[in-house]
Amino acid sequence: xxxxxxxxxxxxxxxxxxxxxxxxxxxxxxxxxxxxxxxxxxxxxxxxxxxxxxxxxxxxxxxxxxxxxxxxxxxxxxxxxxxxxxxxxxxxxxxxxxxxxxxxxxxxxxxxxxxxxxxxxxxxxxxxxxxxxxxxxxxxxxxxxxxxxxxxxxxxxxxxxxxxxxxxxxxxxxxxxxxxxxxxxxxxxxx
Amino acid sequence: xxxxxxxxxxxxxxxxxxxxxxxxxxxxxxxxxxxxxxxxxxxxxxxxxxxxxxxxxxxxxxxxxxxxxxxxxxxxxxxxxxxxxxxxxxxxxxxxxxxxxxxxxxxxxxxxxxxxxxxxxxxxxxxxxxxxxxxxxxxxxxxxxxxxxxxxxxxxxxxxxxxxxxxxxxxxxxxxxxxxxxxxxxxxxxxxxxxxxxxxxxxxxxxxxxxxxxxxxxxxxxxxxxxxxxxxxxxxxxxxxxxxxxxxxxxxxxxxxxxxxxxxxxxxxxxxxxxxxxxxxxxxxxxxxxxxxxxxxxxxxxxxxxxxxxxxxxxxxxxxxxxxxxxxxxxxxxxxxxxxxxxxxxxxxxxxxxxxxxxx
Numbered sequence: 258x259x260x261x262x263x264x265x266x267x268x269x270x271x272x273x274x275x276x277x278x279x280x281x282x283x284x285x286x287x288x289x290x291x292x293x294x295x296x297x298x299x300x301x302x303x304x305x306x307x308x309x310x311x312x313x314x315x316x317x318x319x320x321x322x323x324x325x326x327x328x329x330x331x332x333x334x335x336x337x338x339x340x341x342x343x344x345x346x347x348x349x350x351x352x353x354x355x356x357x358x359x360x361x362x363x364x365x366x367x368x369x370x371x372x373x374x375x376x377x378x379x380x381x382x383x384x385x386x387x388x389x390x391x392x393x394x395x396x397x398x399x400x401x402x403x404x405x406x407x408x409x410x411x412x413x414x415x416x417x418x419x420x421x422x423x424x425x426x427x428x429x430x431x432x433x434x435x436x437x438x439x440x441x442x443x444x445x446x447x448x
Numbered sequence: 449x450x451x452x453x454x455x456x457x458x459x460x461x462x463x464x465x466x467x468x469x470x471x472x473x474x475x476x477x478x479x480x481x482x483x484x485x486x487x488x489x490x491x492x493x494x495x496x497x498x499x500x501x502x503x504x505x506x507x508x509x510x511x512x513x514x515x516x517x518x519x520x521x522x523x524x525x526x527x528x529x530x531x532x533x534x535x536x537x538x539x540x541x542x543x544x545x546x547x548x549x550x551x552x553x554x555x556x557x558x559x560x561x562x563x564x565x566x567x568x569x570x571x572x573x574x575x576x577x578x579x580x581x582x583x584x585x586x587x588x589x590x591x592x593x594x595x596x597x598x599x600x601x602x603x604x605x606x607x608x609x610x611x612x613x614x615x616x617x618x619x620x621x622x623x624x625x626x627x628x629x630x631x632x633x634x635x636x637x638x639x640x641x642x643x644x645x646x647x648x649x650x651x652x653x654x655x656x657x658x659x660x661x662x663x664x665x666x667x668x669x670x671x672x673x674x675x676x677x678x679x680x681x682x683x684x685x686x687x688x689x690x691x692x693x694x695x696x697x698x699x700x701x702x703x704x705x706x707x708x709x710x711x712x713x714x715x716x717x718x719x720x721x722x723x724x725x726x727x728x729x730x731x732x733x734x735x736x737x738x739x740x741x742x743x744x745x746x747x748x749x750x751x752x753x754x755x756x757x758x759x760x761x762x763x764x765x766x767x768x769x770x771x772x773x774x775x776x777x778x779x780x781x782x783x784x785x786x787x788x789x790x791x792x793x794x795x796x797x798x799x800x801x802x803x804x805x806x807x808x
């Protein structure tokens with residue numbers, strides 16, 4: 258069974274391809290960057306197409322049977338009618354799956370399930386990365402605010418931090434927000 | 449306040465009523481909280497509405513109907529409580545194609561057909577989705593000129609924001625897409641607008657608001673206030689004096705990032721070849737006659753079989769009854785008078801005589 262994988266995220270696509278390739282019954286073909294999804298379906302004749310839902314060209318597969326030019330290979334969206342929760346999970350993870358029609362329906366759920374798991378893990382990793390970036394960013398904001406306090410109020414570093422903490426607690430705010438406001442204020446005065 | 453209402457839309461000028469309602473605080477005035485989700489594809493909108501990941505969306509009416517008819521998989525339960533806009537699409541040809549057509553001289557109707565059939569390979573035309581107003585109007589126009597869209601052209605689906613690039617690269621001979629892309633193609637010299645879709649069917653319905661039936665049933669109050677806010681936004685969107693501010697809003701780098709001048713050209717009072725209308729002539733009314741026209745076209749091309757009861761499907765999906773209380777509360781129309789609007793919904797009819805590219 259041939260699986261076409263349309264995902265421009267090289268790292269994620271690599272992970273999905275590796276996992277699927279472990280099944281000797283599957284051949285995984287990756288869509289090359291810039292190649293049209295509809296053309297690839299026509300030329301590679303996959304049995305299953307896995308598509309990153311962030312791709313705008315996914316619409317090319319919708320209704321392809323109706324538009325089917327003579328050379329096009331019709332595919333239909335895979336939907337598990339008995340398992341709407343799984344469908345929702347796949348949408349949440351951002352991956353959709355299509356089956357070639359005119360042949361016995363392959364058992365694609367395990368394939369889609371594997372893709373969903375990897376897309377989710379990737380999503381989680383992206384979220385973690387973003388959080389880490391935010392934390393780094395927050396740290397530099399707090400550091401700059403401390404430097405300001407040390408300079409303006411002649412506080413020691415531990416006292417500067419205590420001042421930020423106390424102010425945040427008394428206003429029911431986060432330390433980073435108080436620090437950010439302090440910097441903005443100082444910039445406003447300077448400007 | 450309850451969970452925000454999740455509304456999906458695409459980067460298009462006719463998404464304006466939702467963007468304007470949010471920016472002008474109209475949702476807040478109605479006491480509702482809305483979360484806008486800019487989606488990359490119509491398929492995402494259809495899938496997310498079907499599985500309740502979105503509560504509402506700016507939608508293509510034929511796609512809403514096709515999704516409910518089971519043309520994308522199992523039959524979904526979606527409803528259309530209001531229409532959002534009329535017109536705004538353009539059929540655009542590459543410079544080379546447009547030049548050949550112009551050379552057709554005194555009989556452009558024959559010119560198009562001759563040109564289509566003189567090509568060694570069938571000219572490729574792009575639409576934004578198989579089940580789009582664009583595709584159905586393009587096919588209707590070609591057929592009324594004697595062409596067979598299944599035989600004389602090849603139809604491909606290309607995202608609206610990529611059609612101009614494809615035209616410039618001559619991967620396609622033409623396209624039918626919504627604003628601002630026809631004007632963008634002309635501005636960049638990539639092609640020429642042959643005809644605006646309002647010349648094919650004056651005041652044709654374009655986008656609708658689509659909501660999950662289960663969500664509509666469970667949240668009648670939220671729906672009422674959502675519809676009121678959008679009805680108000682449509683009035684703003686139809687005022688030429690508001691158009692510059694709306695075009696600027698649509699160009700917001702944190703929002704839809706649409707090209708400002710081309711958007712302005714498509715909004716009421718604009719200089720574009722084809723303008724969008726949002727409110728006048730009851731543009732908000734979700735006429736079942738419109739749904740039936742779209743369904744009739746889907747059947748005409750063999751995509752809907754004879755077993756589907758078109759009247760029943762139109763009645764189940766198009767729900768002017770859900771709009772009645774909002775229209776009355778806004779003082780736009782007496783609720784009791786709404787059904788009578790069906791009588792005029794198809795006037796004027798799609799016009800075969802407007803076919804000629806001369807009449808742009």
